[in-house]
Amino acid sequence: MKTINFEALFSASPNPYVLVDLSLNIVGLNDAYLKVTMRERDDLVGRNMFDAFPSDPDSPSHRQLRNSFDKVIREKAADHIPIIEYAIPLPNGQGFEERFWSATHTPLFNHAGEMIFILQHTVDVTELHRLRALARSSVLPSGPSALIETDMFRRAQAVQEANQVLTEERQHLRGLFEQAPGFMAALSGPDHVFTMANAAYLRLIGRENIIGKSVREALPEVVEQGFLALLDRVYQNGQPFVGRSIRIVLEPDASGASEERFLDFVYQPIFDPDGKVSGIFVQGHDVTEQKRNEEALRESEERFRVIANSIDQMIWATQPNGFHDYYNQRWYEYTGVPEGTTDGEGWNDMFHPEDQDRAWRVWRRCLETGEPYHIEYRLRHRSGEYRWVLGRAQPLRDSSGRIVRWYGSCTDIHDLKHAQEETRRLAAMLAERVAELDEANEEIQRFAYIVSHDLRAPLVNVMGFTSELEAAQTEVERFYQHVLGRDPQLVTPAARMAVETDLPEAIGFIRSSTVKMDKLINAILKLSREGRRVLMPEPLSIGQLLEAQCQSVAHQLQERGAELIVETVPDLTSDRLAIEQVFGNLVDNAVKYLDPSRPGRIVVRGRDLGANVQLEIQDNGRGIDPKDFERIFDLFRRSGVQDQQGEGIGLAHVRALVRRLGGTITVSSRLGEGSTFTVVLPKYISLNSEAA
Known part of the structure; x- marks a missing residue:
């Protein structure tokens, strides 16, 4: 069993403490215990309690102490011995001195809930016991002896109450030590032997049963990583060491699979009453996840910067309160201003004077409500010209919905806006022209209808007279044939030509022309009707x-x-x-x-x-x-x-x-x-x- 310097935690206590394992072997004790027992540390550590302090196995005191230890092991609960007679050997073999004690035995557990040690807290009540015995043997049943006994019992009661308070305080401190969110351990001596380690420390290193082992034995993989050298330096010079995000590689299982962690920790030297370093208290926090996260964030921000500087749009970002603290290179190339001059509220000066109040009013409303930012305004270009841009921004929220950043963009839409205005102007002109054409078309349709209607009236007359001419032609031909049959000499060549050729051709031409004109008029009317049809x-x-x-x-x-x-x-x-x-x-x-x-x-x-x-x-x-x-x-x-x-x-x-x-x-x-x-x-x- 390795020597455990229990004074790392109890060296300043005036009360004697001793730590034994479940075999009742002494694994640690403080100076107060050595003082009252008049023994040396090396003479006690590693020995069985009953070997170090021998007594007759059949004696009441031996049985009383054994039964208390057995009860604690059996019930896993603290046990109190108000008074027990237990002699201690005098130095240099000078015999034994009769002593009376008040003892408390408290079980200690590891992070798995297993009892591994028993802490004995003893109070020397020999003087109190002797006073009480003297009072009882006095011939005076009252008076001074009674007062002495009464005082003795007050002192006994006070001692008992003090023991109870100390036990509760000790249990409270132990609970705090075990339940602490950060990892803690106590190392003793120049070999840095583990005397205590809380559950968080054991979870970190991924192993148990390190109490009584040196750092070199319990964590051999950290030696080459420089941690043992750090412990030696703290032990030698008595100066604490503070580490921030220190990388450590652990091998928590038998497979040899290594695990990288990052730790914030303190090596705090522990001093004995003489001012010498007797051990080191280790306390810290595992910041691996946080480290992997500012890293993930740093990489994310770097990617963002690369992307932001590679696109044509102007990109900017603000704090939750709207304070501008980032612009990409396109912003500075576009505006031509020196870097940093538009941080904070400086960018408002870049707006056209007519747009400043409106832009700020919209931006403040977005900051108050968290709604996306969307606005068009005129921004001063490096040429001195104010150009139209589209401003947009979206809030970035954390897991609780709180805004942590605003990210926005500015897109030059000056040419597009002028093109839109020109398009609207042309569209208005086109609409006006279409309206004019519609009106003209309506007029043409009405004209076509009227013309065709007016043409049809004389055409009907022409067609009617043509029919009469055709009837007259029939009569003329009949008369012509009659004259020709009676006296051909009466028919002149001109009359023959008129009756046989000219008149039929003229009437046929008139008839075909009127039919064609009738078709045209019908076609025009049809077009006019189609134009008006729904x-x-x-x-x-x-x-x-x-x-x-x-x-x-x-x-x-x-x-x-x-x-x-x-x-x-x-x-x-x-x-x-x-x-x-x-x-x-x-x-x-x-x-x-x-x-x-x-x-x-x-x-x-x-x-x-x-x-x-x-x-x-x-x-x-x-x-x-x-x-x-x-x-x-x-x-x-x-x-x-x-x-x-x-x-x-x-x-x-x-x-x-x-x-x-x-x-x-x-x-x-x-x-x-x-x-x-x-x-x-x-x-x-x-x-x-x-x-x-």
């Missing part, structure tokens, strides 16, 4: 609609030996009548202008463009001259050889309908190869954007 959006199956168109031109396709192929096309929501007229006209034109010199082929295909759909009608017909790409969409304008019936209204009507539906129509073509009409329409028609 669109009725509905989900449309474009594939079914085109199949219906195929059926309507099936006869013409068969006559021309042509085919019409409808590939997969996307659906949309639009006005059914308008869509039918658009694709009816386009398919009809494709069939009408096929090249008779080769088999005709018409293909309709489409694709989804997201918000829009695109539909194509491709043919291998005669084609269109590029110079006519635009004019074919004009009213009454046609392209190429005019060998097909038409008034030049169909494509104009198609473009008007497509525009009203919110779409566009274009054509691409090569003469002699064919044409492709491309229609782009919104997938969902918006009546608010109708273009008449």
Whole structure:
């Protein structure tokens, strides 16, 4: 058993203390104990209590002491002996001296709750016992002897009460020592032998049964790490050592797996009554997690700085109270101010004078409420110009929801803001122009309606008179034939020419012209009515609609030996009548202008463009001259050889309908190869954007 200097904790106590293990071997004692027993430390430490202080095993005092120790071991609770006779050997073999004691035996436990030692606290009551015996043997039953005995009992009671107080104090201190959140241990002598270690210390090193062992024996891995040298230095010079975040590598288990820890600790020298260092008290805290966390935070901050300095935006940060204490390099490059000059409230001077109060008012409200910061203001650029920026900030909160930092950014939106203003200006101009066009279109429609209506009235008269002329022509021809049969000499060449040629041609020309004019007027009226018709959006199956168109031109396709192929096309929501007229006209034109010199082929295909759909009608017909790409969409304008019936209204009507539906129509073509009409329409028609 290694020597344990128990005076590390009880050297200053005037009361005798001795520490024994469960085999009743003495493992520690203080100077007060050596004094009352008149013994040397080396003579007692390591010896059994009953060997060091022998007595007759059959004597009452021996049994009384043995029974107290056994009771403590059995019940794991403190036991008190009010008075026990126990002689102590005198120095130099001079015999034994009769002594009487009051003893308290207290169990001590390790962090696992196992009892490992018994602490004996003794009080020498020999004098008290002798006074009491003298009082009892006095011939006087009262008087001085009675007073002496009464005083003796007061002293005995006082001693007992003092013992109880000391025991409670000792237990309280022991409890505090064991329950302390920081680790603590007591080391004795130049070899730094463990005399005490609390639960936190044992958890730290990951091992038990270190009491009585030196640091070298209990923690061999720390020797090469310099901790033993530190202990030696403190023991030798008597100066405490304070360590902050000191790295230590421990090997807490038999597998040899090492564990890195970081400790804050103090090596405090313990002095004996002569002022010499007798041991070292170790106290500290495991700060490994904290160390791994300022490290994680430091790395996180470093990453933040690298990222913040690598982006084009200006980044800044503030304390919870809004005090600015960080800007990235972009801020200084953008503003051109020296570093640090905009810390705190200095950045307010960077705002345009007209924006300062507003920006501060918004910022203070965010600091009070914790709501995100979002504002546009003008910031002074290094050129001296005030440029518009977008300011944003978000609070960073801890686990309890408390704001610990604000992180914000400034984004230059000066060009964007001017572009937006220009866009709004152009949009206003466009809206005004569209309104003018709408008004003009309405006027044109009203004019077309009025003109067509006014044209129809005289046309009806012309057609009526033409009918009368045709009736008169019949009578003239009958009279002409009658004269010709009776007297051919009466018919002059001029009359013959007028009756047989000129009159029929004139009436036929008048008739064909009025029919053509009637069709034109009907077409104009139709366009006018279509422009005023309210669109009725509905989900449309474009594939079914085109199949219906195929059926309507099936006869013409068969006559021309042509085919019409409808590939997969996307659906949309639009006005059914308008869509039918658009694709009816386009398919009809494709069939009408096929090249008779080769088999005709018409293909309709489409694709989804997201918000829009695109539909194509491709043919291998005669084609269109590029110079006519635009004019074919004009009213009454046609392209190429005019060998097909038409008034030049169909494509104009198609473009008007497509525009009203919110779409566009274009054509691409090569003469002699064919044409492709491309229609782009919104997938969902918006009546608010109708273009008449």
